[in-house]
Amino acid sequence: MAMSLLWMGFALLGILKAQAQTRPEIPAPDLSRVPLQLNFLPREFEGTWYIVGLAGNAFKRAEQEQFKMYTTTYKLQEDNSYRVTSTLLRGNRCDKFVRTFIPNGLPGQFTLDNMLSHGLQDYIVRVMSTNYNEFAMVYFKKTVDSTDYFKMTLYGRSEELKPEVKENFINLVKSLGLTNDNILFPARVEKCIHVKA
Structure with a gap:
């Protein structure tokens, strides 16, 4: 009996350790700390964006x-x-993911339509900064099983952005609690990214 309780204790410890590893160490910032583009222009934001940079607590x-x-x-x-x-290369094929972002309170802030059907408790999209014709920085936060995952995406109207735009993105990301270890710049590819949505 004592031996089986000991094994159950080890098993429970293993489960808790595995759960702790999947939960992000860096908490999502309070939304009041996340910038919001002033006088957001929905029609100007429309169109295709390349994902040039990513940063997040996962x-x-x-x-x-x-x-x-x-x-x-x-x-x-x-x-x-x-x-x-979104159109991305998965293996050797182009995959498309379609979703709807609906306005949520403030101009430039959105939530995911039917988020409960996606198993989400909360989902926020916030356009932090954009000049509409060159770059945009967008914040995403989703809550799953009471855990907040957040990311920031650096969008470009072209595949290459000026170094100072990337530097501004890095500084913004760090101001919200992330480190260099949480920042990625995806490799350029030719396949899939020039396909019409």
């Missing part, structure tokens, strides 16, 4: 080579929501 720089550049296209709908299509 990313590790050691995984850099796993990440390939992809595109996300925002199509403004009549109700001011966006139909958002």
